[in-house]
Amino acid sequence: MTNSAQQTPLLQLKDLKISFTSSTGTVDAVRGVNLTIYPGQSVAIVGESGSGKSTTAMSIIGLLPGTGKITGGEIIFNGEVISNLPEKKMEAYRGSEIGLVPQDPMSNLNPVWKIGTQVKESLKANNVVPGSEMDKRVVELLEEAGLPDAERRAKQYPHEFSGGMRQRALIGIGLAARPKLLIADEPTSALDVTVQKRILDHLQGLTAELGTAVLFITHDLGLAAERAEHLVVMHRGRIVESGPSLQILRNPQHPYTRRLVKAAPSLASARIRSAQEQGVETDELLAPKAKTDEVVIRVENLVKEFDVRGAKGPKKKFRAVDDVSFELRKGTTLALVGESGSGKSTVANMILNLLPVTSGKVEYNGVDMTTLKNKELFDMRRKLQVVFQNPYGSLDPMYSIYRCIEEPLLVHKVGSRQEREKRVAELLDMVAMPRSTMRRFPNELSGGQRQRIAVARALALNPEVIVLDEAVSALDVLVQNQILKLLSDLQEELNLSYLFITHDLAVVRQTADDIAVMKQGKLVEFGAADDIFHNPQEAYTRNLIDSVPGLGIELGTGENL
Template sequence: MSLLEVRDLAVSYDGRRAVEGVSFTVEPGEVVAVVGESGSGKSTTAHAIIGLLPGNAAVESGRVLLGDADLATWSQRRLRTVRGARVGLVPQDPSTSLDPVKTVGAQIGEVLRLHGRRDRREVRARVLDLLARVGLPDPETRARQYPHELSGGMRQRVLIAIAIALGPSLIIADEPTSALDATVQRRILDLLDDLRAESGTAVLLVTHDLGVAAGRSDHLVVMKDGGIVEQGRTSEVLAAPRAEYTRRLLADAPALSARPFRDPPAADEPAVVVRDLVREFRVGRRPFRAVDGVSFEVARGTTHALVGESGSGKTTTARTVVRFARPTSGTVTVTGAPDGRGFRRHVQLVHQNPYGSLDPRQTVGEIVEEPLRNFGAGDRATRRARVADLVERVALPEDVLTRRPRELSGGQRQRVAIARALAAGPELLVLDEAVSALDVTVQAQILDLLDGLQRELGLTYLFISHDLAVVRQISHTVSVMNEGRIVETGTTRQVFTDPRHPYTRELLAAIPEPVR
């Protein structure tokens, strides 16, 4: 008998079908990965299994068999006896999944107390054991800390500790590493593998990253538009995918694609020169040096990537280049950029999150036109013609001009952000994690768009990313940052094929790849 069997599951939101006809099984000790883009129904399927759908959603039909029990027919009160005890959940975002006003130890202990553990000493001992088991150093100190005092990777480990506290036979991990740096992602996935090997726990891994699924799963379920388009042994699906959609996911996954390196063309002069850059922040009475003696050059018409984990100093460096922050010492020279207000016409920034960087009250047409109005470029008719051209250039349909950001997908919003950045005719674009929040297929489309715009307009890019698989695909040259310093720099080919620094080798080793 399978540990979990989902049969013909159908789920609707406000009467609209979001999942239909979904069937798969999870065997004891097996890792099953459910992959697909946003809106494919993968998270809805996972949440339906344990009755955690939002109030406007309902299971319309189908069965969710955990052993002999059909969870689809159970009340919320009865489902609470299963959650944690037999099925553990590791949610996607630790920043919103943990209570900010309770200590880490109290939150793990709460799970134990809800399921009948009353002895305070026993609960405390179990909490410390769990924190140690998920690899957190100094469990006694961590137990007394609040979530904001821990890094993203540490918070995710706390969520795993909560999920395994009662020894469940199945863990549902819903995008457990999507917000994490590559090295932290690898450690979290290694931890789940270790726990599975130790206790025989099965894992249902929900992810949009086919690279992660390829290296970590036994069985693959590919979802699109609320249904399953393909499933089977992971190795077999990867070797001979039957569905066109699966083949597209494979081609778009940066970690699995084998695109050639982009060798830098010969350039007469650099577009950006950074020399001995230092940027300090005041933390209490002592200065904190976020950027420490950074130097690099970006050749005109090429893409230079700054890579590193969170806290490495790459975003602070980028903000200094675009003059959103002043250097404590050192120099940043952008060739040809005037001082004052004209600098913004020459240098533009594309933010990571198009949800937050676009004004929700404006139409797309107004958003893209705004830089033109600010710089007094042309009359109204000229500006509107320019806006229409920009929207077409980033491959958006004309009808988006009258729509607002909330009516667009994430990939469409990022295209709007790029069109806005191009409006003033800049020569340098600084892209700060501009594709990290996107599904792999949308990510590939944006990277292709940036490549085409660079070839067509001669743009120079400073590309900030923690994802080396993406950097390999888009950049000509790379600087690797760690703790505020550049530890290695060179052409992308050199850095990827012959890394010299141990930190670079660690980053490269963290790129997901098929291992099963």
């Protein structure tokens, strides 16, 4: 912890206002924000999408998108006013004084440049190193960012890196010029928890060593509390609460902060853990306790091999799924968890018959799905539906919401025009969306609303099983919490069985009855959720659980929420 009393602030935002101009007029995105960061301090701004947190961060480095303009107040960095500086002068600060680790490692690296070249560019731009030492410094920076075999890696392109490696490269670039302040904008939201933990541990060590102040922008309260000393909560362009992280989490004052703390899955799982240790009941567990042992889906010795292009001999085949067996009980939720590349989505695609199996079988109510012919398979599809990860990509933008939901009914020739209309209205009621939504189009809805529509569409044919493929991972905490609650209520009401594919163990803790853990194509652990969280048998599972951000934070059982 820094003793800020004797220090001069590194960054001050004084009554900062930011507006965007649109065809319909002016939109105030940030309304009078005050914030102080001292040298070496770590601060996190939390809030949901649209709260103004990223806009605030981008204004500090003069990179406001589109028509964004600072319309009031000022930004003071190291004693100098830097708001509304001419571009040329702003460049002197960007990179060398204030670094940035952007949100999406997939789109923030240039795909046609080698990684080393991109690091070198940031060194050149900031005149940090004499030309002769450039290559040596690039390798040092990549090593520092935790990339093994950095010399070889520097010669590779972004597509040859995993998401976590790309994020490390971006950290290397962000810290290349030894800035005094590093802005980390959702630096790990696209990554697995284990990779996220390694990267954040590394970033913490590195910034502490260099004395860099860090400003985290995140919607994950658990992560903010674990990584930042000071927390700032933003809502609709204003700061509603700020103070030491743990103090805010243990005793939130503002109603909005209370809602955030209550909804954050990582903190909910911390509360579940502490409630169970004290032997107290908690309402955090959304999953109704096991109702039945009747099996609705049984997966036996499932194998999926893909041909590897250009490979010969035994390397010609790649086993993405290797002898996997588990069962989903009727009316319960089974979470299939594992890191990216563990094979969990491939298993789901075979269950849904979207991918042919190499060997093994998938039984639905005792019928082996792998043997079904087209017509039988088509009929079976009514009983198995899916909700995908990305609410923006899974609805046809040319279809009205009515047509999106009606489509499965049309494809399966269900009902007359009037009956279908009635069914769509019923489905909208079920997912708590107004009936007037029918006439709207996907682009007029938020991510959470689209995901409700995707759930309504999945329910259209009265299925028994719904596969949820990372169905809440693209959503904000509060919206995520609403969708999980909705799914839990629908499960109770309609006796649905869910196969929940996710890498987010905090969400699993709240929702799953049973858990199947996958690693590199194999099933390494399978059992009741409580048993696995209390007593994981595999080191890999324990590591997954321990990597949930904020899980180690003592919160009590949340009586004050």
